[in-house]
Amino acid sequence: MNAGFNGLNPAQRQAAEHNFGPLLILAGAGTGKTRVVTTRIAGMLFNDIPASQILAVTFTNKAAVEMRERVDSMVPNNMAEDVTLCTFHSLCVRILRVCIERLGYKKNFSIYTQSDQMGLLKQILVRKAGKDENIDAFMVQSLISNAKNTGQPVSQDENSLISDIYRTYQKELKAFNAVDFDDLIILAVKALKENNDIREHWRKRFRFVMVDEFQDTNNLQMELLQQVVNEEHNICVVGDDDQSIYGWRGADITNILDFERFFPNPTIVKLEENYRSVNRVLRLANSVIRHNIDRREKTLWSSQGEGEKIRISSMPDAQTEAEWVVGEIMEKHHMDNRTWKDFAILFRTNTQSRIMEEQLREHEVPYRVIGGQSFFEKREIKDILSYLALFVNPDDDVSLLRIINTPPRGIGTGTIGSATQYSIEHDQSIFESIQDEDFIATCSTRAKNALEQFVEMVNGFADTANTKTGNYATMTEDMIREIEYEDYLKRSCKTADEANNRRKNVAELVESMYNHVAGKKKGLRKFLDSCSLMQDKDNEKEQGDEVSLITMHASKGLEFPVCHIIGMEEGILPHSRSIDEGTKDEERRLLYVAITRAKEQLNITWCHSRKKWGDKVPCMPSTFFNEMDKSECVETTYEELADEPVNEDYAASFFQEMKAMLSQ
Numbered sequence: 001m002n003a004g005f006n007g008l009n010p011a012q013r014q015a016a017e018h019n020f021g022p023l024l025i026l027a028g029a030g031t032g033k034t035r036v037v038t039t040r041i042a043g044m045l046f047n048d049i050p051a052s053q054i055l056a057v058t059f060t061n062k063a064a065v066e067m068r069e070r071v072d073s074m075v076p077n078n079m080a081e082d083v084t085l086c087t088f089h090s091l092c093v094r095i096l097r098v099c100i101e102r103l104g105y106k107k108n109f110s111i112y113t114q115s116d117q118m119g120l121l122k123q124i125l126v127r128k129a130g131k132d133e134n135i136d137a138f139m140v141q142s143l144i145s146n147a148k149n150t151g152q153p154v155s156q157d158e159n160s161l162i163s164d165i166y167r168t169y170q171k172e173l174k175a176f177n178a179v180d181f182d183d184l185i186i187l188a189v190k191a192l193k194e195n196n197d198i199r200e201h202w203r204k205r206f207r208f209v210m211v212d213e214f215q216d217t218n219n220l221q222m223e224l225l226q227q228v229v230n231e232e233h234n235i236c237v238v239g240d241d242d243q244s245i246y247g248w249r250g251a252d253i254t255n256i257l258d259f260e261r262f263f264p265n266p267t268i269v270k271l272e273e274n275y276r277s278v279n280r281v282l283r284l285a286n287s288v289i290r291h292n293i294d295r296r297e298k299t300l301w302s303s304q305g306e307g308e309k310i311r312i313s314s315m316p317d318a319q320t321e322a323e324w325v326v327g328e329i330m331e332k333h334h335m336d337n338r339t340w341k342d343f344a345i346l347f348r349t350n351t352q353s354r355i356m357e358e359q360l361r362e363h364e365v366p367y368r369v370i371g372g373q374s375f376f377e378k379r380e381i382k383d384i385l386s387y388l389a390l391f392v393n394p395d396d397d398v399s400l401l402r403i404i405n406t407p408p409r410g411i412g413t414g415t416i417g418s419a420t421q422y423s424i425e426h427d428q429s430i431f432e433s434i435q436d437e438d439f440i441a442t443c444s445t446r447a448k449n450a451l452e453q454f455v456e457m458v459n460g461f462a463d464t465a466n467t468k469t470g471n472y473a474t475m476t477e478d479m480i481r482e483i484e485y486e487d488y489l490k491r492s493c494k495t496a497d498e499a500n501n502r503r504k505n506v507a508e509l510v511e512s513m514y515n516h517v518a519g520k521k522k523g524l525r526k527f528l529d530s531c532s533l534m535q536d537k538d539n540e541k542e543q544g545d546e547v548s549l550i551t552m553h554a555s556k557g558l559e560f561p562v563c564h565i566i567g568m569e570e571g572i573l574p575h576s577r578s579i580d581e582g583t584k585d586e587e588r589r590l591l592y593v594a595i596t597r598a599k600e601q602l603n604i605t606w607c608h609s610r611k612k613w614g615d616k617v618p619c620m621p622s623t624f625f626n627e628m629d630k631s632e633c634v635e636t637t638y639e640e641l642a643d644e645p646v647n648e649d650y651a652a653s654f655f656q657e658m659k660a661m662l663s664q
Contacts, residue, residue: 002073004039014271015039016190022266023236024259028300029596030276033238042074051082055206058087059213088221089181092188099191099198117141118178124168129457142494147248148182149220185488192227203230218250233263241296244290245553245590273301276559277599278307285595287629292585310602310633318355320638325564340366344548344560346594348573351504353549358461366546370553376531380502381509385531391465394526395429403573407488410450465471465524472524473513511611549628552594563598568606570618591624
């Protein structure tokens with residue numbers, strides 16, 4: 001049996017038939033790497049390589065399960081049953097279960113999940129920093145994880161609070177005979193390095209090693225592979241340096257660029273025939289990515305035909321951009337008989353999704369958000385909306401409970417619990433209860449003062465909130481300043497970048513309020529109603545017939561017939577941070593990933609201006625436009641697009657639908 005080799009192109013077949021010695025498969029976007037990997041495993045089994053000697057490592061359990069299902073379907077009976085298909089963490093658990101005693105742990109060690117970590121860290125924080133110190137446990141966990149993965153100290157000062165917390169955390173983890181996910185790889189590497197017999201056991205067990213998505217590996221994972229792979233160097237790695245977009249979370253692109261340094265004289269196979277996209281899309285992607293100097297040369301091509309030219313359109317502002325993109329999607333849906341799920345809108349930052357969501361909602365176009373929460377589900381947005389809802393309706397217990405101590409103002413969980421119980425017993429709202437003299441008399445002086453200040457703040461803003469002529473956008477800005485919400489974000493976020501992104505989300509919300517005030521719809525209540533409708537989405541897990549709103553990072557591995565890349569401006573893509581950090585190459589790879597999601601049609605838009613904190617700020621087109629092969633593109637402006645004649649069939653169809661809706 002040939003394990004399906006006949007269906008492969010020459011490069012794919014070369015990769016699939018290679019069994020011995022190091023092999024680097026450079027699999028460009030859409031070139032069928034999963035088929036090659038699974039066919040290669042099946043071929044090894046048909047060539048009488050024992051299944052128990054084959055190890056294939058993936059990054060997610062989902063990928064491992066899908067790979068196993070495909071291999072099982074390619075071989076008879078249970079031939080692939082003993083193949084080890086697992087994640088890096090699963091592999092390390094297998095190793096440690098038989099040797100962790102050498103490292104001072106008991107064999108029945110526990111693995112702490114993130115929630116377990118949080119529980120332990122919060123206990124340590126209370127002991128080390130005190131109850132009144134507002135140190136975020138998630139931030140501490142992030143710093144500890146980063147230190148473990150990079151091998152760097154959590155702080156340069158060994159006497160600092162974070163260093164003390166780190167040492168205590170590790171000491172107590174070991175006392176509980178527990179490890180966290182980062183420890184799994186660290187300890188497995190340590191066990192293999194320090195114990196020849198353990199290392200030789202696993203090298204004999206796994207004579208043939210495969211690694212998927214190799215461009216996403218970090219230094220620790222590379223160390224693990226070097227310990228597991230034996231002197232035969234029967235290692236096959238599959239990846240694409242042009243799609244290495246996770247440097248910000250530790251991925252080291254030099255693992256794939258310098259593969260020869262780790263495993264000498266490898267066979268290198270390039271998969272360049274793309275089975276996803278038309279050639280104009282691929283040539284545009286090629287023209288961009290070749291500007292990255294440190295890369296392995298490859299050129300994507302396709303037998304899918306030439307396709308339409310890529311349209312690059314300049315828009316006056318983000319509102320117009322959203323209106324045009326959604327209008328274009330609706331027209332294509334009606335006129336080309338396309339399903340909604342044929343369309344994707346790709347963006348660099350989560351803040352760009354809000355205005356698109358509003359337009360899709362307004363036109364009743366079904367959509368789903370991938371790679372991030374819906375704008376109106378974000379923590380900071382829900383916080384601000386809860387304040388506003390409470391100003392309009394002080395009896396809204398749900399909103400009150402969300403924000404009564406957010407940011408912390410000295411109203412503890414005990415006081416909140418007592419107020420809730422009191423409100424139930426006296427059949428009144430919690431807001432009424434915290435003003436009730438009998439309840440107040442049961443509180444400590446500190447809690448009493450904090451409650452009085454909270455009530456005063458709510459009543460003060462409620463006057464403006466319930467005035468039809470009041471400017472609730474300005475009021476919201478005043479409220480954000482008074483409660484020092486931005487300082488709270490800085491304290492409670494893991495990183496400065498996260499705090500800045502959340503601050504931008506709040507700014508986006510305020511901006512939408514200014515637009516609402518300026519529009520025909522008046523009143524805070526109506527604004528809150530419109531926001532509630534935007535949160536009232538169905539929670540389908542599987543994609544239905546809906547447009548995909550997706551971050552560029554989350555788009556990797558996905559494909560859509562029609563793609564819209566929005567916000568292609570300098571500072572957004574490439575991100576302003578990349579200039580300071582010297583990571584513009586990774587931004588270019590991110591654009592390459594976004595472009596290669598399109599199967600048939602690609603539209604790219606940028607704006608001349610965007611509103612930030614209520615002010616119109618001029619924007620410049622991305623410098624990446626200068627790197628694009630313009631022979632593959634048609635450049636146009638919104639004014640030119642607006643002057644195009646309306647498609648009569650679409651207009652007739654649109655008005656028929658409107659007529660039907662009105663008659664209902």
